[in-house]
Amino acid sequence: MVHPFYNIxxxxxxxxxxxxxxxxxxxxxxxxxxxxxxVTFLAFNSNGNILASSATDLMIKLWNxxxxxxxxxx
Numbered sequence: 001m002v003h004p005f006y007n008i009x010x011x012x013x014x015x016x017x018x019x020x021x022x023x024x025x026x027x028x029x030x031x032x033x034x035x036x037x038x039v040t041f042l043a044f045n046s047n048g049n050i051l052a053s054s055a056t057d058l059m060i061k062l063w064n065x066x067x068x069x070x071x072x073x074x
Contacts, residue, residue, distance in 0.1 A: 012039035
């Protein structure tokens with residue numbers, strides 16, 4: 001999933017993590033971990049400050065991209 005404003009791509013992983021990449025440099029900027037299952041879906045909100053993720057652990061997580069922490073778990 002490509003960020004709406006910055007040079008960031010978010011990738012989902014089978015190891016239950018989310019990786020944020022600088023797509024111009026091809027470097028891993030940050031790894032987000034909170035899911036207990038395979039991450040299956042990612043989406044940025046229109047402002048680009050929240051990342052939503054879902055996984056096979058049957059959880060949806062809303063990530064605050066200013067603090068890189070989980071703001072809410074559904």
